[in-house]
Amino acid sequence: MTAGPVVLELHELARRYAAVWKVAVIVPTSVLAPFTDDRPAILVAASVVLAWSVAGFVLLRHQPRVTLAVDVAVAVAVCLIPHSATSSDQAINGISWVVVVAAITCLSHQLHTTTVVGMTTAVCVTVAFVVGVWLSSPDAAAESLPPAALFVAQSGMCRWLYRMVRRGAEVADELEQQIAAQRQAAAVEAARRADNREYLATLHDTAASTLLMVGKGLAGPAPWLRRQAAADLYVIRDSRRFAATNAVNLVPVLADLCGDARFSGPPGPVLLPAHQAEAICGAVTEALMNVRRHAGDVAAEVTLSTDGGMTVIVKDEGTGFDPSSIPAARRGVRDSILARMAIAGGHASVQSAPGHGTTVVLKVPIGVDDEPARESRIDAPEMFRGLRRAILGITLAVMFGYYLPTLIANAATYRSLTAQVIAFVVMAVVVALAATQVNRGFTRTPVALLTTVLAMAAVAMATQDPTDLIAQPNWAYPLGGMLSVLLLMDHGIGPLAGFLAAHNVITAAVVIVGTQSGWYELVSLGIWASIVMGIEFAIGAVAVALHGVTQRAGAVVHEQEQLRMHEAIQTQLQHDREARYADIADTAAPVLAGLADGRFDPSDETVRRTCTIEAARMRRLFAENDESGAPLLHELRACADLAERNGVQVTMEVSGSGTPLSLAERRRLTDPVLALLAVATESARITVTDHDSSVTVSVVADVSGDASMPGPSDGIQLDCVRRGSSVWVEATLAKQ
Structure with a gap:
């Protein structure tokens, strides 16, 4: 199944985002790594990782497979090379820069690879991490298993999050295809109706009028009749004067159309869309035909001007008539002039009185798009619901699958276990409240809930042993950041960045006050924050970036839809024109052909009677479409x-x-x-x-x-x- 525009845009976003995420997290931690340990191995390893992170960012777009292979090789090497990392305790507690390299390598590649490749990458790096800890400190190998298991679990959750969002994108594509098909069907039907009205109006102005004049004995054997019959025959075969996609210069077209009538217009071109030019020409043709039939032996004058729009005036000094006295069954003025101009987005008026001639005024605005622009954005609520559900699922998984066991396992180390339990329960209530909004998100910023999260995180950290604040027992710091993503994913990157900054300031203050920390502790906190906040900030940024996905995909869909719609309309209209011509091909067309080549004498009674019958058939055809x-x-x-x-x-x-x-x-x-x-x-x-x-x-x-x-x-x-x-x-x- 071919991926739709939203899925393709999402895949491209994920690929770019993985590269940016990896560089944004690994580069600062690699810079900080030598400040935690002055051994040369740390400096060399960090320099290699830093250099490759920048190079891999450039190469990912052009050589994704090579970039993936080198990424995995670098991460595995950093984990395996003895003494390249800091102490095994730091690695186990998640404050080693090696943990950052390993975790981000596992997570970032879940966004743009297949499930097999992505999870294989996670397993390889995780195994290397465990082996590296064992090489560094064999007695601590068993303690490395929980954080290693977290690597794999986080990778699986990241993969699940992306699958949920991708499924939402697939649903958005499916819905957009259905809506596009409905819009196309409606547009084709509207175009068919408009084209049929124009065809009938053209038929009335040309073939029907010519046949009626011959039938009534008003047209003898004259050169103009032969030219008119030939022109009518051409028109009924294809009622379009102009290609549908071309702009038409109305000046030479009207000058040629006027024939014996006087024409005046501006010296420069007057450009109109084809359908509006078609309407103008048809209305002018009918107006001039009415002059010939009803005004007497007078000439008409046609004037084209562009003051405040495009205006065409057809004027004669003939016998005139009372417009209010036109019978309802007469279609010339009603359909061929007034209705035709209205359909094309213009306006027409007929001013006349007995003995005072007739003035027909046709107006069309210039430079106005008759099709209002549609916002190029796809409505993809399912994609955002999928993201919310995935973030909720991840939050619940880490909260009860990792942080609750952490709290229980370290219960004896906390200054106040009661405060820890209360903080955890309150945060669980916040998650429950957020779950009630998972389908539509928070319409307003949940300030009260965010304040509660900050307060509970501060309480939990303040009641911990100071030596555990930058270590695994501190569950409140990463969980607080995760809850902010859940609460703020619909409110842009600014509020999320503001909350995370406040959360880190509070955490740093607790660390500084509680441990009398120096440079080493602050650098360790920065490395830990890079991995924890990097993941949370990345997930929040994905939600913001999805809006760009829908906008870019919407532009692609709109362009493709316009092309498909144009092709469908032209195909259907051509079929309709062929079907319409088939209705008169064996009846009116041979009569017009005979008049055009001189085989039929318009003064012959049989020819006149035949023309009258064909004119009647056309009148019936007009009535059939009422x-x-x-x-x-x-x-x-x-x-x-x-x-x-x-x-x-x-x-x-x-x-x-x-x-x-x-x-x-x-x-x-x-x-x-x-x-x-x-x-x-x-x-x-x-x-x-x-x-x-x-x-x-x-x-x-x-x-x-x-x-x-x-x-x-x-x-x-x-x-x-x-x-x-x-x-x-x-x-x-x-x-x-």
Whole structure:
């Protein structure tokens, strides 16, 4: 299974973090090591470790396997070489710099290696540590087993923590993929609707208008008609004028589109996104077509300006009209101008009055992104819940699996066992309270709990034997730091660093007051703090770094999603356009082709009748895409509207409940009706009857003497009767 962006970012973070963590802890302890012992072996070993830590930091990214091998070899060598470490007591109590090298080597490689490699590394270094203590002091070998076991346990817990976080990242990737798929489906569907509306508007402006003009006898055999039919044929094959990803310079496009109309615009380019340029061109085409059809023998003027946005004005001094009187069934102004501009994020207005010409104003804002930017961040609550659960689990494991046995084993050495027990119990209560927030974290900084932890740690350390403050019996110091990670992991690195600093200041004060310490004790405390606080600070920093992981992964996901979405949209739109063209490829397309190449004479009655039928089919196609509770009746009214434009008086009667029918069934029922209405001369009556077993559509119309009868249709029982100039047609569809 291919890792997702969040998992990949997490893996990269873990690799970088392991390198930084190792250097940040090992380098200062290696610098401090010679101050605890002036033997040359200490200086040489510390210098080698220091040099390799810096070199390994650089090499880890490019040679991870080599870096791992040398890391393990250096750690094993430091543990095994006799007398390279300080005393065995220091190693057993965890205040030797060798412990730091061994522990950090075991832990850091759990973040970017496989389980087998990581745990093998931990076992090898741990065994070397035990053997090294035995070589240094055979009698103390058995005492080295508890801290050695802690190395392995800490490595396992570190591995578990990373697995919990990685599982959360995997869940985040899975959820993001699901959400991206939903967004893509929604975007594709929205694009399909917008593209279909644009296609229908373009069809209305071009092929439907041309066929209607020929059908009504308004277009004779003229060169402009042949050019228009050829252009219409090109448009209905692919309604896109422009590539979807290109910005369009509107100046030359509108100048070419205007034809005989006067055009004026700025001298420089006016760039618009392709979909907005498409809308502008379509609206201008419809406006100019309306001038040609309705304004009379006048020329139009088209003006393009960019003052406060992009504005196109189409103006004529023709006959004008009353915009409020436009019937609802008319689509030219409503769909091809007003709705088209609104869909593209613009605005259109039509100003006209009888005898005063018409002005169409189209406006589109320039430089406004119509798709609001989405924050490039993945919501990954499961990843953070996994981290909280892992830290809680680690805290419980070390508290009750290591520090409680430590308290019990050293009970006789404490000044006040009661104070030790009370401090431990109170800290356990703090852990229990933190566990209640593990799923969502603390929304506010838990100041009271943090203060309690500091106080209990101070009480526990103050009631210890001073000689044990920098030794294994001091369980309160490391446990206090671990609790701060649990309480502050959701509040950034600043509060955590502040708490750890305060905790170390209190600890140092107790050590100084209790032991009258000198340089050696302070250096030993610094080495111990490096290993203890290094682990805790590292875990807290991981929580902060995870927010960066989600942000970077979100940017990657957003970019990939945009590419996939664009490809899916273009694929689907191309499929839709091919399907739409297939609907008219055998009907309207041959008619337009005949008009374009001159084979069809627009003054021929048969050609005109054919053009009228195809124009009616397109009107029905527009109606099929409208939202209607009674689609069959709505589509019949669209067919009737075209007949009424030709002066035919059409009435309609409906009887029955209105059984839902498929698109194919409705087309088969309405085909005979629109064919008869296309040749009707004076009046027509449509009757729709919904029986229990069938749906019947009949029409009676007056026709001219040479009008042909409608042809048969698959799946439809068709009856035709002609008496003189009256024709009755009935189409019946049996219900399934």
